[in-house]
Amino acid sequence: MSESVTDRATDRSPGRATDRTDFFHRHKDLLERAVAAAGDRDHWSPHPESPSPKVYGPEAAPAGEATFRAHLGSAFKLPGHPQSGTVAVGERSPYGLPLDVDYPQVTPEEAVAAAKAAASAWRAATPDVRAGVAAEILSRLNAASFEIAHAVHHTTGQPFVMAFQAGGPHAQDRGLEAVAYAWAEQKKLPAVTRWTKPQRKGEPLVMEKTFTPVGRGVNLLIACNTFPTWNGYPGLFAGLVTGNPVIVKPHAGAVLPLAITVRIAREVLAEAGFDPDVVLLAAETADQRTAAELALHPDVRVVDFTGSKEFGNWLEEHARQAVVYTEKAGLNTVVLDSTDDYKGLLRNLAFALSLYSGQMCTTPQNLLVPRDGIRTDQGTRTAAEFAEDLAAALDKLLGDPERAAGTLGALVNDGVRARLSEAAGLGQAVHPSQTVDHPEYDGATLSTPHVALLDAAADAGTYTREWFGPVSFVIATDSTEHSLRLFTETVRAHGALTATMHATGEDVLEAARAAALEAGVHLSENLTGAVFPNQTAAFSDFHGSAANPAASATLTDSAFITGRFDVLQSRRHVAPETATATEES
Template identity: 50%
Template sequence: MARTPQSVSATPTDGGDLTRLVTRHQPLLERARTALRTREHWSPYPEDPRAYGPEAEAAGEAAFRALLGRPFELGQPGRDGTVGPAPAEGGERSPYGFELGISYPHTDPDTLLPAMAAALPAWRDAGPEVRAAVCAEILHRINARSVEFALAATHTSGHNPVMAFHAGAVHAQDRGLEAVAMALAEQTRLPARARWRKPQGDHVVDIGKTFTPVPLGISLVVANSVFPTWNGYPGLFASLATGNPVLVKPHPAAVLPLALTVRIARETLADTGFSPDLVCLAVERPGEEAARTLAVRPEIRLVDHSGTTAFGAWLVEHARQARVFTSGSAVNTLVVHSTGDYRDMLANLAFSVSLYSGQLCTSPQNLLIPRAGISTDEGHKSFEQVVADLGEALGTLLSDDNDAAAVLGALLGPAVSERVDLAQAGKLGHVAVPSRAVHHPDHPEADIRTPVVVALDAAREADRATLLTEWLGPVCFAVAVDSVDEALALLARTTRECGALSAGLYSTDREVERAMVAVCADVGVMLSVNLMGDWYISQSAVYSDLHATGLNPAGNAVYCDTDFVAGRFRTVGVRRYGGAV
């Protein structure tokens, strides 16, 4: 049975209450650090909405509805106007076909950033343990409102219900806690106090030493519209836990999930006796390009960006006063060589390319299949038969509109729809499995499409150019290759030139598997081998899997390794003669 989250009644406002807060969250943080060491399965945040109590879903729905059509207040300094509520004014429109009607405060960075800087010293001086406990409390309060967060994800990013509750809520919370636990471990690697004695002739030199983690400064989180919390929480909580104020710049199409996050963080900080200005929101007006102007300001010392590789590269080049962490575009490849369970493989592939309409950064795009076919437990299957059978598996999975909508979710916007139209029209290659429109029973205006599978040939130069481009959305390429060697060479080239976050292999041949492992190590991409059942190439297990490697153009950030947190602070030592500490 899933654990029911405990409620928190205390609102710490002094040193004693902070001590109790540290004590209350210490077991959670220690358990998270244990999971990071062992890489075992663990999560404190239940994945089943029913675990949050019989009234949670209704309460979350009511809370979400109460946000619509209203101003969203934060109480930040420097307010100089409003963004939204109409889309033309920067307001959000649900991919399911209606305007959210929420307006957000716009703030002047010349006022906001000094207020954030002024909040830093007390937060720095609180120490790693207190900061980690406050961050855990923020996440606890967010977790209690997971249904509300899931609905916010649904109606900004187009998630299906399960994806919204997982990636939009509880798994994002896991990523945040993972960063906090890792940050705590790195900041306490050195002792806070030490006594150093050295025999020196007829006496002993006695020196007391202290080691204090010192934050770099204000952190800017530049979020995307696909997974604003899942991709945003690692940087947000890694920076906050290491003592840095955080300015969150949401994508204009997906403000609400991060606005809710900032509001809860500000409330928690105030309740625990710290300045709420340690966490602020920067919503941009249409055409303002706030990320570009904010990222290069001298006050910004850290930047976390999740979005296109091109803008990540721009940030690295221009935001030279800051440490920049990037998570960008990806072209993911899966090699189909052979299988001992053909039907299970097809079902797994069908779900992998369908989940969230292929809009996941880890979704497989290029399926490389030998031109001569593959060996299976059902005998030899030709290239054409594999592609046709994949089409049948997609048809079985998505035959019912209600079921299909629950798997696919809605397309993010016109750019995704245009890519599907281009592929469906045969402009990219032979349409082996056509896409069809799916009717959502509750949201008839939602743009939902089943995947279109395009057959390509690796021997054709034009087809290779297509494969070296990210086609975010329900567009999948079945690619005929001459051999395993050609498949591995194409995977390596794609990853080196375009970046990749996942690679997959189906093979019963250990030599093929060893060759694939070697290539993936060489180009720096995580590999999944022979996934079957209900675990898919696009999934990433928090506290266990590392998301990305930092070794290819898909980005330099890894959720969550030591480098991701250790670069956000430095340690300053003090020496006192006579042993005093």
């Protein structure tokens, strides 16, 4: 990815080239910076993560909230969107607020037909033009961060600051990262080149060859309830920039954040002279099964999915006509051997388990601790003692209701509540989940993490299942070696999005790195400060890996891009002396 990546830019779209390249020229520097950042993997973000008025201006927060509130009880407008009536999806805020937003209703056939009708002009545009449009969409999404933050807060139950950050700027970062990869990947080859092969006698053979990236077809995005934008934007923008129309199928419980996103995308597409149906919303109720129907449509050639292992595996098994990128679930694991900052370790882990009530696909579930203890700067702590210390750290973190609310958020749906009830009977509860009153919303259920002490040998049936929500286990093992073996075996078999090692010795850390490579999972080492196992930074940290069963994709790497388009070639002879520019004559 070189700085000169735009040198090969050629816009061959007929007629309105000037209009269509406007957004590209506006964002060219940003795109080049993003490509460089994805290569360097140092910290970088053009989207400030602080919701402070000093950053977004004093009007942004109240204006965004007002815009959000205006959606409530209304029919969401998407001008020009194919529509046969409206659908009341029944979104209800985990904080008790009824949303009552109706969305355009569209059948799978209608959605695919509209996407296909919009596809050809979009496909004919250059990667530059598409990347420019995508960057403009992201810029306007950033301006709408407060509106989207409230929509995320009231559909996912995320605490507000998290909803702002993860649902706004961090999701926009992930989207821009996908744009950068998709743009650079399509520009690796020249649009037109000259091939000159010397001959033993006479003139050389000379051909002019063109290389055209062509999108695979309709890209379906099936989004999740908990991180509709953060997990959705990479697929949305990767699909768009590689020349595919995208049908956005939100989770019935979290439509609004993506409806706002689709509205903004369509506005930008129309301004750039494209059919806005390049991006479509396919809202459905929880009872409808349009996701499955859409995913099997012969013209749907790419599927992005975030959600349950069951449906993810079903998609991988059945959507054979498509390239399927899934982010499912697994057994996020922490291996504890030793630490020189036991307080920091406990603080970090307590927060990691509590953040958004453990409803992150990255929340640690299985904490593997040698039965006889870990060495710490506070002396050796057995597995049982460590479990008690963790329980105390959780109580300390969540003792203040305001702070608890700002950390825990609310339980997103009945599935999480059911799992939490079921977990109450498992192993030896060292920190039983407790209900906390929300200082502002009467309707919200706040629950502290449930932590149980398990035995590695006796309780394998329990900890080799995923318990999505505020449920984690301290698992007593025979030794660190045993922990690392268990880590590799369980993650290879059941997958994981995150893994963490706490150890002071370089030899143990090296063994952990080897175990993580064997398990196929990204590793965090000795997190005791302000970086948590469940957080990944766009442009620097990878999220997920096809190397283990929890996902079939990494956000964001080249493999996440290359399945979405093909480069097609044409070749013709030209006279040796003819210049490339005569192509147009």
